[in-house]
Amino acid sequence: MDSIKKVLQAYSIYPHTIDKITDRIYQVSDGQSDYALKRSKLSMDKLTNWENSYQLAFSHNLSSVLPVYLTNDGNLYKNSENDIFYLTPWIDNMDTNINKQTMEQFYRNIGKIHAKTKQEQMIQTEALKRNFYTYMKYCEDTLIHLLDFVEQFEKNRYMSPFELLVCTQFRELEYGLKEINKRIEQFIDLEEEKITWNYSLCHGDLDFSHMLTSNQSYLINFENATYESAAMDLAIFFKNEVADYDSDTELFIDLFSLYMDANKLTTNELQLLVIHLLNPAEYFSIVQGYVNGNDQDSMIENVIQLQHVYRKFLFGIQLSSHIENEYETITFDDPES
Incomplete structure (x- = not known):
C-alpha cells in the first residue's frame, strides 16, 4: 500500500486504514472522514474532457455529480507511476436495486x-x-x-x-x-x-x-x-x-x-x-x-x-x-x- 499512501500525500491525507474494494477502488479512512480513491482508466486524450466535466458541474452547481477533491497543487487528479488517480467522498450505497x-x-x-x-x-x-x-x-x-x-x-x-x-x-x-x-x-x-x-x-x-x-x-x-x-x-x-x-x-x-x-x-x-x-x-x-x-x-x-x-x-x-x-x-x- 506504499504507492497508495504516496498518492494520498498529495491530498495531505494520512490514512488509518486502506481497504482495497476492487482492482481500482480503495476505501480510505483517516479517522475523521472516509474517501474513495480511484485508479482510473483515463488516458491523456480523455483527461481534458474529464476535467471539464467536473469544472462544468461546479460552475452549474450540479449537486448530483459526486465532487472530486483537489490535490494540494490544485489539480483534480494525481499522476503516479503512469496511473491517474482521483479522490472523492466515500458514499455508502444504500439502494442498489433498480426500482x-x-x-x-x-x-x-x-x-x-x-x-x-x-x-x-x-x-x-x-x-x-x-x-x-x-x-x-x-x-x-x-x-x-x-x-x-x-x-x-x-x-x-x-x-x-x-x-x-x-x-x-x-x-x-x-x-x-x-x-x-x-x-x-x-x-x-x-x-x-x-x-x-x-x-x-x-x-x-x-x-x-x-x-x-x-x-x-x-x-x-x-x-x-x-x-x-x-x-x-x-x-x-x-x-x-x-x-x-x-x-x-x-x-x-x-x-x-x-x-x-x-x-x-x-x-x-x-x-x-x-x-x-x-x-x-x-x-x-x-x-x-x-x-x-x-x-x-x-x-x-x-x-x-x-x-x-x-x-x-x-x-x-x-x-x-x-x-x-x-x-x-x-x-x-x-x-x-
Whole structure:
C-alpha cells in the first residue's frame, strides 16, 4: 500500500486504514472522514474532457455529480507511476436495486445535468442529410442480408438453436429496420438549410453502477465524458441496462416523462434517440460472424449474445412506439404497409 499512501500525500491525507474494494477502488479512512480513491482508466486524450466535466458541474452547481477533491497543487487528479488517480467522498450505497424511486432519481439527475449544461449550435443540414442517407442505405442492405441468412437457415433440415433464434426474431428486426428508416427520412426531408443542434455534458457510459444513493443520489465516474447530444447519453444508458432478461423495461418507459420534464428533447433529438437504439450493426455482426465461421464462441455463448442484443433492439421498438404516442405530432404511415 506504499504507492497508495504516496498518492494520498498529495491530498495531505494520512490514512488509518486502506481497504482495497476492487482492482481500482480503495476505501480510505483517516479517522475523521472516509474517501474513495480511484485508479482510473483515463488516458491523456480523455483527461481534458474529464476535467471539464467536473469544472462544468461546479460552475452549474450540479449537486448530483459526486465532487472530486483537489490535490494540494490544485489539480483534480494525481499522476503516479503512469496511473491517474482521483479522490472523492466515500458514499455508502444504500439502494442498489433498480426500482421506481431510483429510476425517478436517475431521470431527474441526468435530465438536470443535460438541461443546465445545454448549448445550442446551428448546423448545416446538407451534411447531416448525406450522413443519414448513407446510414439508411446501410440499414436497407442489412435487412436484405438478414433475409438471405434466414432463407439459408430455413433450408437446413435441422436448424441449430442459434439459427432458429434468428428466424424467430426476424419479424421484429424487419419491423425495427423499417421503423428506423422512416425516422431517418424525417432528417432527409428537412427543408431548412440550418437547424439548431443541442449539445450537453454527457456522462458517456451511463448505467446504474454509476449512481450511488445515500441521503441523496450521485452520478460518478465521468471518465468517458463528452459534449454531445443528450440523446446519445440516453441511448448508451438504455443499451447498458435493457440487455438482461429481468430488466424492467416498462419502468424505463413509464417514467421517461420525468426525464422530459427535466430536459425536454426536441423532435429531432427524439428521432435521434430511436435511431441509435435501433442500430442493427451489433446484431448483424453476430449473425454474420456465425455464418462466416469466424466466431470462436460456443453455441450457448452465441445464443446469449444474440438474446442480449435482440432485447436492446426490441426496447428501441417499444420506446419508439411510446415516443410516437406521447410526444410526436407527426403521423407516420404504417411501416408494414
